[in-house]
Amino acid sequence: MTITFDVTDRPLPSSVSRAARIGDDVTVLLNAHVVDPESGTSGSLSDVWLQAGQISRITPAGSEPGMGSVLDLKGRFVAPGLMDAHVHLAFDGGDDPKGTYQGSSDEQIVAQIVANARIALRAGTTTVRDCGTPRHLLAPMRAALGMASDVATVVHCGAPICRVGGHGHDLGGEVRTRHDVETIIAEQHAAGASWIKLMASGGGFTPGTSPAVFEFDPTLLREAVVIAGSYGMRTAAHAHASSSMAACIEAGVHSLEHASMLGPDEQCAPDRDLLRRAADAGIHIVPTVISADIVSRQLREGHQVLSNPQDRNAVARLESRFTNVTRFLHSGVSIVAGTDAGPAHVTFDLIASELERYVDAGLAAQHALKSATCEAADMLGLEAQVGRIRPGLWADLIVTAADPMQDISTLATPLGVLKRGLLIANKYAQ
Numbered sequence: 548m549t550i551t552f553d554v555t556d557r558p559l560p561s562s563v564s565r566a567a568r569i570g571d572d573v574t575v576l577l578n579a580h581v582v583d584p585e586s587g588t589s590g591s592l593s594d595v596w597l598q599a600g601q602i603s604r605i606t607p608a609g610s611e612p613g614m615g616s617v618l619d620l621k622g623r624f625v626a627p628g629l630m631d632a633h634v635h636l637a638f639d640g641g642d643d644p645k646g647t648y649q650g651s652s653d654e655q656i657v658a659q660i661v662a663n664a665r666i667a668l669r670a671g672t673t674t675v676r677d678c679g680t681p682r683h684l685l686a687p688m689r690a691a692l693g694m695a696s697d698v699a700t701v702v703h704c705g706a707p708i709c710r711v712g713g714h715g716h717d718l719g720g721e722v723r724t725r726h727d728v729e730t731i732i733a734e735q736h737a738a739g740a741s742w743i744k745l746m747a748s749g750g751g752f753t754p755g756t757s758p759a760v761f762e763f764d765p766t767l768l769r770e771a772v773v774i775a776g777s778y779g780m781r782t783a784a785h786a787h788a789s790s791s792m793a794a795c796i797e798a799g800v801h802s803l804e805h806a807s808m809l810g811p812d813e814q815c816a817p818d819r820d821l822l823r824r825a826a827d828a829g830i831h832i833v834p835t836v837i838s839a840d841i842v843s844r845q846l847r848e849g850h851q852v853l854s855n856p857q858d859r860n861a862v863a864r865l866e867s868r869f870t871n872v873t874r875f876l877h878s879g880v881s882i883v884a885g886t887d888a889g890p891a892h893v894t895f896d897l898i899a900s901e902l903e904r905y906v907d908a909g910l911a912a913q914h915a916l917k918s919a920t921c922e923a924a925d926m927l928g929l930e931a932q933v934g935r936i937r938p939g940l941w942a943d944l945i946v947t948a949a950d951p952m953q954d955i956s957t958l959a960t961p962l963g964v965l966k967r968g969l970l971i972a973n974k975y976a977q
């Protein structure tokens with residue numbers, strides 16, 4: 548069977564998408580420009596062969612007869628599936644995510660998690676890292692996600708670890724002692740987490756915390772990184788305060804989330820030395836710009852979408868995230884894309900918008916694409932599975948009308964998405 552794209556660059560014909568090629572094991576992508584974000588090339592026309600969910604080989608277009616199911620891309624572009632390294636699947640990104648979450652049963656929250664992972668995949672995000680979920684739901688959410696083939700692959704952090712009363716403490720990750728840290732890390736490892744999230748500063752959703760303050764015992768922070776490492780787990784640190792970023796760099800975390808560079812006066816104070824130290828240590832920064840855009844706009848319009856009266860400078864804090872991306876770029880630190888999906892109106896289909904903001908901030912489109920593909924895979928420890936189009940890697944792919952390294956906006960309307968070789972009906976193919 549051959550599926551062809553309409554020559555007018557519209558998404559899959561509706562008859563095809565209604566038959567929902569979900570479950571159709573596409574075996575060859577014909578006539579594709581293969582986008583390689585690492586080298587910056589999109590090559591001459593090729594045929595991409597898929598087998599058992601993996602990329603098996605890439606041959607010059609037409610050099611071998613197609614067999615099995617084929618998808619003729621007619622010169623369109625195929626790029627590695629996108630990765631969103633910072634989402635909160637337990638929140639719905641609706642009008643009142645916290646209220647909805649608090650009013651939902653565990654079963655409803657798990658159903659929401661699966662729905663969000665499905666939305667992400669249909670938008671071209673084939674992998675997400677969940678950066679904070681209720682502690683008792685880690686195992687059930689993994690089980691539910693494992694039942695679905697049309698959802699993004701989820702890398703789990705489980706419940707974030709925080710001080711008593713710290714940011715996100717209602718998710719169940721408060722620690723007082725080393726024993727507490729050992730217990731929660733062992734438990735979350737057993738339940739399937741491969742990362743540990745550490746709340747190194749306060750945040751906009753938790754009264755009683757301050758984003759401008761380093762809110763973690765420095766000894767416990769270092770111990771948490773070591774204990775997580777003993778299980779082969781990596782660590783991500785929510786860090787608005789510069790003091791919290793400095794402590795996390797010293798402790799050896801793998802990624803800094805938001806990296807707002809807040810001074811004790813709650814003002815953003817760019818710190819080149821801090822960024823250079825992060826770059827030298829090989830630490831990645833996940834900027835989460837699009838959520839800051841959306842949340843700050845709502846705050847300016849008078850909608851109380853945050854819930855922490857101590858977060859007095861929230862709008863400026865959020866708006867600095869965009870300008871900070873330029874600073875990250877100039878420091879040479881590794882930037883990995885993340886949207887922070889989950890808060891009010893920050894939905895799970897925004898990875899392309901996040902990348903567009905990186906380009907607005909000065910990144911080349913190729914660099915922005917790397918931040919959501921090969922560089923993200925390297926950070927997540929998934930470089931042997933995803934992030935590049937190479938034989939032996941999973942066939943997690945996105946099909947676009949234009950070359951995303953020339954026009955990043957083409958990622959916002961993918962013509963097709965493949966997850967482990969399965970063609971998923973995407974949101975633009977209704």
Ligand SMILES: [Zn+2]
Pocket residue numbers: 633634635678887
């Ligand atoms: Zn977050």
